[in-house]
Amino acid sequence: MxxxxxxxxxxxxxxxxxxxxxxxxxxxxxxxxxxxxxxxxxxxxxxxxxxxxxxxxxxxxxxxxxxxxxxxxxxxxxxxxxxxxxxxxxxxxxxxxxxxxxxxxxxxxxxxxxxxxxxxxxxxxxxxxxxxxxxxxxxxxxxxxxxxxxxxxxxxxxSPIVRQRHATAAIRHTVQAVLDAQSVRMVFQPIMRMTDQDMIGYEALARFDPTVFTGPDKAFAAAARCGLGIPLELLALRQALWRLPDLPPDGWLAVNLSAEALLDPHVRDILLLHAEHRLVVEVTEHTQVTDYAPLTGALQRLRQAGIRLSVDDAGAGYASLQHILKLRPDLIKLDISLVRDIDTDPVKIALARSLAGFADQIGAELVAEGIETAAEQDCLTELGVTYGQGYHLGRPAELC
Known part of the structure; x- marks a missing residue:
């Protein structure tokens, strides 16, 4: 028929x-x-x-x-x-x-x-x-x-309300399917010391089936929208930590977690179980932080266990500045928008130099992300940026 x-x-x-x-x-x-x-x-x-x-x-x-x-x-x-x-x-x-x-x-x-x-x-x-x-x-x-x-x-x-509920339900079904199949693939981008280009760590990055989500930012935003944000972050965290034995013993592993996920006791317990592996937690902006007191309290035990804290997207806007002022991170990551073509832009050079001085005064180190040329690398090294990552230094890849 x-x-x-x-x-x-x-x-x-x-x-x-x-x-x-x-x-x-x-x-x-x-x-x-x-x-x-x-x-x-x-x-x-x-x-x-x-x-x-x-x-x-x-x-x-x-x-x-x-x-x-x-x-x-x-x-x-x-x-x-x-x-x-x-x-x-x-x-x-x-x-x-x-x-x-x-x-x-x-x-x-x-x-x-x-x-x-x-x-x-x-x-x-x-x-x-x-x-x-x-x-x-x-x-x-x-x-x-x-x-x-x-x-x-x-x-x-x-009606618009019902259609929105239907759209949310459809997204939840898609995210739940990812969770059920554990179909999050992790790739690892090397982090290099700028002065001698020694590899000192990796950042774990989540990847998804491009026919389901066009990028990890879309996947995590969709998960947060339908109430599955923490389970998806937890899955990515588990997948990253599972590869710890394959990493160099003296290198660090940076994992991305939202403030909401870091407030979850289960997430913190898993991090504490692996604290001896030189972990770095990068606080992402999947969700907005309106009250920093609970977050700083949740991070205190992690930091006491030796887990370092990194704030992403410095130089990109007010939210990252708030993170830096409130959380006092160990590492500050310069946003890719500041790094791109910095060798030819006096304004970017001035801002990066200011951030390098600020980081030095609070006892933090700078990490430049998105380095794509040797000229950018040389400029950032001269400005006192400690670490870097980007396609020029090493592309994200699966571990052998």
Whole structure:
């Protein structure tokens, strides 16, 4: 039945409890007006139908809620394809309906169904009503009433708030799939001492399937948006620490963690278990810090255990400056925007020189990131920058 799935969205809507309650009220109106035993609303994909809301004698008729059903066996697919009419007054005598599995499974005697549509106008699901007995009163007027109800459901499901909830649910599903499959790949970029170009450590960087997330910043932002930010950071941390035995024993490993993740006791416990491995924690800006007191308290035990603290993106804006002033890091990383073409820009040179002096006064060391040319490296070395990383010094790569 090639035509069955024509016009149906490939991704089903996933309504939440608040949406289901609204739809159930609409379904009760259908049952009351048409005198039907059960009314339901479903979502459709290319091969599945899922009833997400139903009212009436649901248990008696055995209507499954929340479980994907084979669309090929359904009334809905055949209605959409024009194989059967949208109203069947006696399912047991209809030449096609009487042979369909739902007729026997649910004891359907009569049926009426109309589509509801997503924001793009494509069919997203069906609103259906069934009874155990034949009902000759069903007809065009019944369909017109059901179509009005389906329009209300379409408008509700297409509202900006509901669409936002659906988008968040879809993102959560994607991130959860990454977590379940542990599909975070770590690469390691060398950090070099500028004066002699000795390799003194690595920064662990997360990588994702580019068909799922176009970059790690997109992945972590999506995870934070749907409430899975800490689990995703924790997975990346575990994957990075798993490679500790493969690193030089006298080098450090820098791992990126948000302030929110560092406030999580489980994250801190894992860091403390590996404190002897010369860890550096780079505080990222996945989430904004509004109160530094809890964060400084959480970091105190880590620093007492020998874990050093690094602040990223110095010179890029107010947020990184706040991090430096409030957290007093051991390492300050110059942002790539400051490093790029610094050898030809007097303003950048002046700012980097000021930051080098500031770092020296507070007992911190500078790390320049994003070094791509020998001229940039020479300029930064002359300015007193201690460490550097970038494509000129070494690209991120998997460990052998």
């Amino acid at each position: 090639q035509a069955v799935t024509g016009g149906v969205d490939q991704v089903a809507w996933q309504p939440e409890d608040a949406d289901i309650a609204v739809v159930e009220r609409m379904l009760n109106l259908v049952r009351a007006h048409l005198g039907m035993d059960v009314a339901w609303a479903s979502t459709l994909t290319a091969d599945e139908q899922t009833i997400y809301a139903a009212t009436g004698d649901v248990e008696t008729m055995g209507v499954p809620i929340g479980r994907g059903l084979d669309l090929r066996d359904s009334y809905c697919a055949r209605v959409l394809a024009g194989v059967i009419p949208p109203v069947i007054t006696d399912a047991r005598t209809h030449p096609i309906a009487r042979e369909l599995p739902p007729t026997m499974d649910y004891g359907i005697g009569s049926y009426a169904g109309v589509p509801w549509r997503g924001p793009d106008g494509a069919v997203a699901g069906m609103v259906c009503g069934v009874s155990r007995q034949p009902d000759p009163s069903l007809g065009e007027q019944s369909l017109r009433y059901m179509a009005l109800i389906a329009d209300v459901i379409s408008d509700h499901m297409g």
